[in-house]
Amino acid sequence: MAVNRQLLLAKRPVGEPAPDDFEVREEELAAPGDGEALVKVLQISLDPAMRGWMRDTPSYVPPVGLGEVMRAGTTGVVVESNSDKLAPGDFVVGMLGVQEQGVAPDSALTKVDTNVAPLETYLGGLGMPGLTAYFGLTEVGDLKEGDTVVISGAAGAVGSVAGQLAKAMGASKVVGIAGGPDKCQWIVDDLGFDAAIDYKSESVGRRLHELLPDGINVYFDNVGGEILDAALANLAWGARVVICGAISQYNAEDGMRGPSNYMMLLVRRARMQGFLVFDYVKQYGEALQRMAAWRNEGVLTTREEIVEGGLEDFHPTLMKLFAGENTGKLVLQIAKP
Amino acid sequence: MAVNRQLLLAKRPVGEPAPDDFEVREEELAAPGDGEALVKVLQISLDPAMRGWMRDTPSYVPPVGLGEVMRAGTTGVVVESNSDKLAPGDFVVGMLGVQEQGVAPDSALTKVDTNVAPLETYLGGLGMPGLTAYFGLTEVGDLKEGDTVVISGAAGAVGSVAGQLAKAMGASKVVGIAGGPDKCQWIVDDLGFDAAIDYKSESVGRRLHELLPDGINVYFDNVGGEILDAALANLAWGARVVICGAISQYNAEDGMRGPSNYMMLLVRRARMQGFLVFDYVKQYGEALQRMAAWRNEGVLTTREEIVEGGLEDFHPTLMKLFAGENTGKLVLQIAKP
Numbered sequence: 001m002a003v004n005r006q007l008l009l010a011k012r013p014v015g016e017p018a019p020d021d022f023e024v025r026e027e028e029l030a031a032p033g034d035g036e037a038l039v040k041v042l043q044i045s046l047d048p049a050m051r052g053w054m055r056d057t058p059s060y061v062p063p064v065g066l067g068e069v070m071r072a073g074t075t076g077v078v079v080e081s082n083s084d085k086l087a088p089g090d091f092v093v094g095m096l097g098v099q100e101q102g103v104a105p106d107s108a109l110t111k112v113d114t115n116v117a118p119l120e121t122y123l124g125g126l127g128m129p130g131l132t133a134y135f136g137l138t139e140v141g142d143l144k145e146g147d148t149v150v151i152s153g154a155a156g157a158v159g160s161v162a163g164q165l166a167k168a169m170g171a172s173k174v175v176g177i178a179g180g181p182d183k184c185q186w187i188v189d190d191l192g193f194d195a196a197i198d199y200k201s202e203s204v205g206r207r208l209h210e211l212l213p214d215g216i217n218v219y220f221d222n223v224g225g226e227i228l229d230a231a232l233a234n235l236a237w238g239a240r241v242v243i244c245g246a247i248s249q250y251n252a253e254d255g256m257r258g259p260s261n262y263m264m265l266l267v268r269r270a271r272m273q274g275f276l277v278f279d280y281v282k283q284y285g286e287a288l289q290r291m292a293a294w295r296n297e298g299v300l301t302t303r304e305e306i307v308e309g310g311l312e313d314f315h316p317t318l319m320k321l322f323a324g325e326n327t328g329k330l331v332l333q334i335a336k337p
Numbered sequence: 338m339a340v341n342r343q344l345l346l347a348k349r350p351v352g353e354p355a356p357d358d359f360e361v362r363e364e365e366l367a368a369p370g371d372g373e374a375l376v377k378v379l380q381i382s383l384d385p386a387m388r389g390w391m392r393d394t395p396s397y398v399p400p401v402g403l404g405e406v407m408r409a410g411t412t413g414v415v416v417e418s419n420s421d422k423l424a425p426g427d428f429v430v431g432m433l434g435v436q437e438q439g440v441a442p443d444s445a446l447t448k449v450d451t452n453v454a455p456l457e458t459y460l461g462g463l464g465m466p467g468l469t470a471y472f473g474l475t476e477v478g479d480l481k482e483g484d485t486v487v488i489s490g491a492a493g494a495v496g497s498v499a500g501q502l503a504k505a506m507g508a509s510k511v512v513g514i515a516g517g518p519d520k521c522q523w524i525v526d527d528l529g530f531d532a533a534i535d536y537k538s539e540s541v542g543r544r545l546h547e548l549l550p551d552g553i554n555v556y557f558d559n560v561g562g563e564i565l566d567a568a569l570a571n572l573a574w575g576a577r578v579v580i581c582g583a584i585s586q587y588n589a590e591d592g593m594r595g596p597s598n599y600m601m602l603l604v605r606r607a608r609m610q611g612f613l614v615f616d617y618v619k620q621y622g623e624a625l626q627r628m629a630a631w632r633n634e635g636v637l638t639t640r641e642e643i644v645e646g647g648l649e650d651f652h653p654t655l656m657k658l659f660a661g662e663n664t665g666k667l668v669l670q671i672a673k674p
Contacts, residue, residue, distance in 0.1 A: 059604050243599070244603075258566070258595025258597040258598070258599050259595040259596070262596060262599070263593065266397070270610070271611075273602060273606075273607070274601075
């Protein structure tokens with residue numbers, strides 16, 4: 001029988017995840033049952049949300065159990081199929097987790113076309129991060145033509161798409177907040193953001209006020225912390241604050257820091273709203289069609305940063321994400337088709 | 338010429354307002370101009386918002402300037418009138434500030450009928466606090482029949498009305514959070530709240546979970562701080578958090594504390610929204626009519642706590658408010674008609 005290698009969550013991290021919070025295990029590979037397929041995992045998605053999945057507190061999904069395979073979005077190729085919807089050689093996307101091979105029902109695997117976009121793009125711009133950007137702007141941010149839009153984590157997987165979509169949907173001015181001159185240059189020169197703020201070297205609050213003296217209509221937050229506070233201080237009347245993530249706070253040992261400027265919601269009659277992309281699953285098809293077309297026309301640039309390695313590289317690659325070292329979508333490639 | 342006495346803001350308070358942040362001055366009383374009336378101030382409204390007005394930071398109204406009369410809602414009686422809309426002897430409500438007499442244009446004074454309710458009620462249940470409760474629930478909280486509702490500061494001027502209005506509008510269960518057994522008993526026994534939580538002796542989070550295991554649909558927040566966090570942890574899916582005030586934070590010397598559980602907005606797909614009653618001025622008439630009818634039918638109980646004194650009593654009475662010593666609307670009565 002074939003052997004599979006898996007990365008388990010061994011301990012619940014305190015603060016930053018440590019290497020020994022994870023453990024590699026070998027197991028005998030199960031054969032696919034009725035309607036299931038065996039998939040060789042090619043790429044593993046690294047997402048800020050993973051930190052939350054490791055935490056044993058109420059959230060939108062149950063935490064990863066200790067001794068369970070670490071949850072992760074993946075791409076892969078079908079090796080063996082007991083489903084008439086999938087055939088060996090098909091490329092798929094699914095939540096197979098951090099392991100070399102996985103068995104899943106066909107309903108949990110989405111076939112993708114590598115002629116439309118490279119495989120990794122289905123973990124990024126044409127995957128969950130892209131959809132998150134799309135629905136955060138449209139359904140939660142209630143983006144209207146002429147709105148001013150500010151995006152934090154603007155060089156990340158979600159933020160880089162959100163800024164481009166905001167422009168494509170008619171925002172009057174899109175400002176991205178990112179860390180370091182390279183990312184700032186990338187989002188302006190390559191992605192078409194109107195301006196960038198380097199939070200590592202500039203005062204975010206002061207720059208927001210200079211760039212958008214009439215305030216922010218839609219603020220799409222991926223980071224939380226001081227940047228969220230700076231944005232709250234610069235809201236326009238009736239602004240919408242989209243709560244998508246809070247990567248600056250996920251590893252805080254003494255708990256999350258709340259936005260101390262939240263009373264600006266009252267001063268500016270604004271709202272702050274949370275969402276999850278899964279709520280809009282029925283609209284995925286339409287959104288992906290629009291985004292693929294924009295990508296095709298060159299309106300939407302997607303970028304993936306691929307780290308090659310094995311399961312052992314999961315932890316250092318995840319830490320790269322929390323250190324903000326990636327530009328665009330960060331992916332760990334553990335095998336080739 | 339007649340002499341007027343006024344309470345000025347002498348210094349900007351740091352933390353809790355101190356007695357010498359204020360100063361009494363005598364001035365010669367100006368005569369009312371065209372369309373204006375001279376009003377003898379009878380009652381002064383004490384409001385949590387006053388702390389914000391003393392602060393020199395961007396807000397929904399300009400701060401009270403140093404050396405200016407402290408801003409305040411007031412009731413009074415017209416002494417002299419140069420307006421055909423007001424006659425001597427008329428009772429009025431307006432923002433005359435902390436002074437013994439004041440001159441204002443007729444457009445800034447609202448004539449009230451003391452046969453419908455006592456004068457002080459127009460500073461409370463049938464005044465700004467009552468209207469704040471009304472529009473917070475209806476326009477911001479989007480209250481629907483069958484919703485569970487939680488109100489903080491539930492024995493205060495706004496909270497005590499909000500809980501009763503929520504019941505009158507069809508909430509399935511209304512829980513109030515207040516400080517001390519007397520207030521808790523009052524809101525349940527006299528006002529008809531379904532339950533009360535005494536934040537001084539109980540764990541708010543645990544009690545909310547016990548009382549509303551399916552979560553909170555509408556949370557009306559007057560206090561901020563730990564209680565807001567406890568409520569956020571207990572939201573139902575799609576909940577609305579109405580940001581009305583944050584009295585627990587107004588005197589904090591090291592700045593406001595933000596709600597560290599704000600990511601529950603994402604987990605529960607909830608929204609947090611701020612508002613000010615002034616936004617709904619066109620609907621005041623209709624709201625007051627409904628509330629006066631409810632008050633008449635005994636559905637709405639309003640309570641005012643009247644402190645008798647002079648301008649010198651403004652500071653100690655304000656501190657009573659921040660110490661949570663009042664039940665219902667706190668009013669300083671400086672003269673009789």
